[in-house]
Amino acid sequence: MSDSPTGSPDHRRPGAVLYVSLALAIAIVVWGAAAGGSLSWAGSAALDGITRGFGWAYLLVSLGFLAFLAFLACSRYGRLRLGRDDERPAFGRPTWYAMILSAVMGIGLISYGVAEPIAHLAEPPHGLAAPGTPDAAVTAMQFSFFDWGLHAWGIFAVVGLAMSWSMFRRGRPGLVSALFRPLLGNRVDGPAGGAIDVFAILATLFGTTTSLGLGALQINGGFTALFGLPDSRPVQFAIIGVITLLFTASALTGVARGIRFLSESSMGLGALLLVFVLVVGPTTYLVDLYVQSVGRYLSELVSASLITPAGGDLGFMQSWTYFMLAWWLSWAAFVGVFLARISRGRTIREFVAGVLLVPSAVFSIWFTAFGGTAIHSDLAGTTRIAAAAAADENSAFFATLQSLPLPTVTSVATIVLVVLFFISGADANTFVLSMLTSRGIENPPSWVLALWGVVTGAAAIALLAAGGLESLQQMVIVSSAPFLLVLVGVAVGLWKDLSAEPVLDAAPPPGDEERTEDRAAELERAM
Template sequence: MGEISIKKLDVVFWFSAIAISLLVVIGAIAPKAFAAVASEIFNFTTYAFGWFYLLSVLFFVLFCIVLALSKYGKIRLGRDEDRPEFSFFTWIGMLFSAGFGIGLVFWGIAEPMSHFFTPPRGTIDALGEEAARASMQYSFFHWGLSQWSVFTIVGLAIGYFQFRKKEDGLISTTLNPIIGTKNRSYIRKPIDILAVIATVMGVATSLGLGILQINGGLNVVFGIPNNATVQLIIIFVLLILYLASTTTGIERGIKYLSNLNLTLALLLMVFVFFAGPTVFILNTFTLGIGDYISTFFTTSLRLTPYKGGTWVRDWTIFYWAWAIAWSPFVGAFIARVSRGRTIREFVFGVLVIPPVIALLWIAVFGGTALHFDLFGGTQIAQAVDKDVTSALFATFAELPFTFILSVISILLIFTFLITSADSATYILGTMTSGGSLNPPLLLRVIWGTLMASIAAVLLLASGLEGLQTASLVSALPFTVILIAMCYSLFKSLRKERGMARRNRMEK
């Protein structure tokens, strides 16, 4: 299928490309009106269905854990004799890079300091000891098992049907046990089109936000102006680099970049751990883990129907909507790099390892920033409240080797963006070429160029916020699709085990 001609591409490609182009034109011509309408729709869906998001994500966590510990845990994503294609370190690096690397670098300090400045509960005084503890508890919760359970569900379903059942890698195909194996394009096509649109809009806005952070860092470190011209130059350089990586294939470009990303991130984290308040970080991590475990169920189902307020919607429900909207891209990518692993290995690797790295990262970077504000008299929380992109560099200003740390961080953000964009071009190519494991290079280049163009247009028009909010509206229908995936996967696994048992009895 790698030789598919562009002329033969089906309605998923053409409808997605046209719909995205129209949204971008509207976002560029009337960014404020577009953002307002998108925000109204998103606010309504999260207000009316916030309970549904919370219950669903908690169900996903429990489903993944039970499935991994059950008799189905030994089943491989592939044939029984298949073995993993990538080493464990490379695999984790790929999960880390595609799943949340850039988000963690951005929010690792910004989120705990935001909660420190505006506590999650109104009974807590801002900028105090209890606010610091609550800030770490909620940051751990938002970057822990819950977010990654969403990616695990999609990755498991796609990996199982693609590699075990030899089906294509489309989102709609994971629902075969429910909708049947006949064409039924009136059900399949809308699901796949929605997946493509959500992926393109999500990745394009992430590119835009990452570019803003890189420009902010270059401004702080080198005094380079923070303006549209510089941002367009950054976009162009990014485009050239990730298209160059795309031409090398997933076995080389993404593999090497993922290893580089994980190595740089771990080196940066180890340095800050020892250069910062080491004992405080260890204490913060230990207490944070305890708070995370002891309050997991109450936090997972926390709503405020009696006193009102939007904090839970602005943070927890927003995060779950973001994860669900991104799940087609992240899930499809981690499925692609996980062939040969058992369900148990997959769940452990995807649901546990990345969250552990995330919690360590937040404890090291967020804990260091909290320590400076609590005991050093700094005002990092106030700086973050004014400009969320300043979090990382405001903290580095209080550490030794500020310049080197800032340069490494800018490089890390840059390589994360390249890896995410490269991964996205591959997955979008797969989604719009009938699920091909080797989508045409020209198709990947088209999607890569389109994403960079969207980011550029919306940066110039200040329309990023509208597109980001619009992409999250897709989370509501995708939540229903994810629940259906769980049922579909379990039904297929149960059928496979039943057939295997009957075959053994007949022998």
């Protein structure tokens, strides 16, 4: 089934894509270190130009992806397998769901789990409710679900589905450019394909650095809450430096069990923290808030997806909606490769349902538990978490824990959780960056892994030095803009690939949930 070209004898050696993308990344790092003010100004100008002129594209493309995926899942193409027709999944559904949940967004759950809902309570999006009211609470949760739910996972699912099909059905290398072979033919082996991969690498790099920067800010916020450590750039730089050493060393081991252990440990600790808050928090209120918020989110999904800043709220869109969509776009290549690795043997219908619905449901519960607890205590007048978040977003999560029993224990657990998310996520991102710059091979050279680990940490430090969180947000939106066009091409290429595939009328044979140990071991070695 393979339609990939035969590689040259030196196909395992990194090519021009590595050096071009590395040169661009280093130039931005040097720019941020030497003249952070001008980098921040340039990022701000580019951000305004992109969001004012083309912000609507982020909304339409992400909504279009959801419609495309729903069509594929409900159509005859939903029966097709991501692999051979007789292939079966390596992992049972519970394990597969757990691995999907551990793939991305870990640090963001801590950084925004309270900060986003409580911010929307104080300033409801688009003036849809009066600030600090019960209706504002429902609106706050609705738009938090919007930022972290179906739209985000729809972006990931399109790339993951295309990557799975390309790698396991067509036998192509694990490169974003390979997804364009149905459209460009052999031209993907030339400059056009190289440019696509460079866009993917830069978007992935700055999506990763945004997560690293947020993680450093969050850990610093935890140290400040617990030990009174200063909330300062030197402390954040030191945190990034230490974590960079850890995740680079982990990536160099090349052992999938290490990444899996970190992911499972973080998920277990996160689940314990979630259950604790649900039990000791305002449980009845949280259930009521969840039901109302999910109902409004689903009933207004399309209309909320088409809100543009025509009313003058461009600042809100830049800080939240556009930034979040751009962040997910920048993670798409990394998450796509990861989802492809763990989903071989699944049908398209299974893949779409699992990737879209399960994490969206789990994340909505997380935001309701933590954000809803903060909202409840603020509305009751027992806390001022919204004011604390306005002064410093990174204090919001810890301020919420302080309002519950065992605040020291839960705060320490949260810091440990952020570190685990930090290392596992950056580890996997470093591996994917190395793979994308090593012609798509599954085991990139150690020196390439080490190089991208250092560059990732340096880029996070440079952007923090240039302007903190604002610079991180600017860079992720700016770097994702050209990649938005790439992802549209990915979807079109996938459709062309699927259209050329004969679809069997018979239903797939039973046995989807039988785990084959040999396949599982093979997949784990490849990850």
